[in-house]
Amino acid sequence: MLKCRLILFLILLLSPLTVNTLSAQCPGDDGFPYWIWSPVDVADYTSFSFAASYNAVSGWNSIQGNIAHTVFGPFDDITMFDDNSLPGGVAGRTTRFSQAGKGTCRYMLDTCGHCMSAQVTYDAYVRLNANLIRQAAAIYGLDSNLIASTVMAHEIGHAMGLSHIGSDLDSCDSVLSVMHVSVNRLIECSVFNPQIPCDSNGVYALYPFRVGDYCPCAGVSCL
Numbered sequence: 001m002l003k004c005r006l007i008l009f010l011i012l013l014l015s016p017l018t019v020n021t022l023s024a025q026c027p028g029d030d031g032f033p034y035w036i037w038s039p040v041d042v043a044d045y046t047s048f049s050f051a052a053s054y055n056a057v058s059g060w061n062s063i064q065g066n067i068a069h070t071v072f073g074p075f076d077d078i079t080m081f082d083d084n085s086l087p088g089g090v091a092g093r094t095t096r097f098s099q100a101g102k103g104t105c106r107y108m109l110d111t112c113g114h115c116m117s118a119q120v121t122y123d124a125y126v127r128l129n130a131n132l133i134r135q136a137a138a139i140y141g142l143d144s145n146l147i148a149s150t151v152m153a154h155e156i157g158h159a160m161g162l163s164h165i166g167s168d169l170d171s172c173d174s175v176l177s178v179m180h181v182s183v184n185r186l187i188e189c190s191v192f193n194p195q196i197p198c199d200s201n202g203v204y205a206l207y208p209f210r211v212g213d214y215c216p217c218a219g220v221s222c223l
Ligand SMILES: [Zn+2]
Pocket: 154, 158, 164, 181
């Protein structure tokens, strides 16, 4: 009987700890704005191989089904380019813009009935520190396009609205998401793509329903 109680106690003690550790290592929600149309078109103007952005996009498409990305679309929703002036140690940075801040459709309805407000994404810029990425590739003896693809996948996650997770001190068994804050840990733990279940669940939390096709601006005010 005593033995049974001891085992139960350990299970009770360990269960919440395990759950908390896992949830703490999965990305959360960075808040508005969100995309309301898909596929989200990623335009790659970086110095890296086209395969890098194609792989990043494919990675997100393969782990979830509610928001699609493409590198073949006409919209340049996410524009990616080199920026070697990013602060030291920063491999990439994403800036999101809402419909309220940009575009001729702001505070108009689209033909599907969505209001083009601050809650709706207009576009995003992704800047990559190409010099830093190439330095990291040389240090780790890996293809710079693989590192670039990993950073691109991470930044596309930010463009969707996913937040950072983790710290430089995490062991590999707790590096469970491409949204991990440390690109060094991503490389060292061979996390080069979005992961199931952390990243897929993160997307499903932000986009619980399939993001539908583009709807043109109706020109009707929704202020
Ligand atoms: Zn980040």
